[in-house]
Amino acid sequence: MVGVVVETPETNTLKVRLSQPTAYLAGQYFNIRIPIEGRPRPIQRAYSVGSSPTEGIEIVDFGIRETEGGLVSPVLVRNTPIGTKLEVRGPYGDFTWQEMDQGPVLLIGAGSGVVPLKSIIRYALDKGADVKMALLYSSKSAEYVIYDQELRDILSVAPWLKVFHTFTRDANDTKAHYHRRIDKEMIAEIFGQLDPKIAYICGPPEMVEDAEAALIALGMDPKMVKSEKYD
Ligand SMILES: Cc1cc2nc3c(=O)[nH]c(=O)nc-3n(C[C@H](O)[C@H](O)[C@H](O)COP(=O)(O)OP(=O)(O)OC[C@H]3O[C@@H](n4cnc5c(N)ncnc54)[C@H](O)[C@@H]3O)c2cc1C
Structure with a gap:
């Protein structure tokens, strides 16, 4: 190390x-x-x-x-x-994104579930991939946002990326778009803006299963919904 x-x-x-x-x-x-x-x-x-x-x-x-x-x-x-x-x-693991997977790409993560999603975002940036991506990222509050500065830096040079924070233990912080756990209404709103072809969900098993079900109910092909459960 x-x-x-x-x-x-x-x-x-x-x-x-x-x-x-x-x-x-x-x-x-x-x-x-x-x-x-x-x-x-x-x-x-x-x-x-x-x-x-x-x-x-x-x-x-x-x-x-x-x-x-x-x-x-x-x-x-x-x-x-x-x-x-x-x-x-x-x-x-096959929870991977490469240019041939194309997009738009919806990334959904909770807590340390953002780790592989940030790898994908950084990869897309470095490869100059011309693909829309949106990250829906749940944290307890602003101080628990992993990669906060790096995500801001990427956002400042990547018009193709949108980041939607949700804070589960801070109802007032206006830096977050939402103030509750990830749910199907939240996913539907972002889905409507992005029209994703492929999705990546990572975090606690229950969140991953609920988000998978929400995306499939919105019409996504289950084969295009990739998930990694941190159990
Ligand atoms: C593919 C994959 C990728 C992952 N990537 C990451 C990552 O990037 N970052 C990250 O932080 N994590 C990641 N994880 C999760 C990680 O692998 C571990 O599961 C996590 O760090 C917890 O491990 P641990 O040994 O600290 O806890 P464990 O010892 O596994 O314990 C987990 C919890 O269970 C409780 N517990 C354990 N034994 C008992 C018992 N007998 N009775 C009651 N409760 C019990 C503990 O108190 C604790 O709260 C990933 C998981 C997977 C599957």
Whole structure:
């Protein structure tokens, strides 16, 4: 591990230098395995890459949120100093977007579910892809928005991107378009503006399942609705 960026009170970006350059696609994940005190064997969890392969394939960014009472994420967020050797395997997964997938692209994420979605946005930006994208992103409040500055920076140069924040624990912050959990009415509004051909949903299983159902009810082909459940 070669660097840490504090993103929010509970999420850090870990910059990991891979033992050898490794090709991966925007949206994929790796497995990270670490020793845990009191456990006979190392414990493994999946973590999406938040960076894009266009930024290099030697150092990758993982956006890791501390799950209260969890075994692995609290160690990665609170107790993994720069220089720590991590066992990392991958890449895995087909939650990926490439230019041939085209668009418009609807991205829906809650909490750390934004990690692979940001990888996709960064990839599209770096590739100069001419495709409309909208991100619907749920956070507790402004201070829990992961990649806040990076998303603003991208928005300032990417007229093809729209970002809709919803804050679930702050009813007043006008930076958010909505102040409730992601629901089908919210999805329908953004769907109406974007007319997406492909959608990516990432986060807690219940949110992912509800958003999938909402998109299919709006007429999307289930094959064009990709999801990644963080369970
Ligand atoms: C493909 C994929 C990609 C992912 N990418 C990311 C990512 O980019 N960023 C990210 O932050 N996360 C990501 N995740 C989630 C991540 O893999 C872990 O699930 C998460 O970090 C929690 O792991 P943990 O070891 O800290 O918690 P765990 O030890 O798995 O515990 C999870 C929760 O269950 C509770 N629990 C555990 N055991 C018990 C028990 N016996 N009884 C009651 N409660 C219990 C814990 O208290 C805790 O609240 C991803 C998951 C998948 C599947």
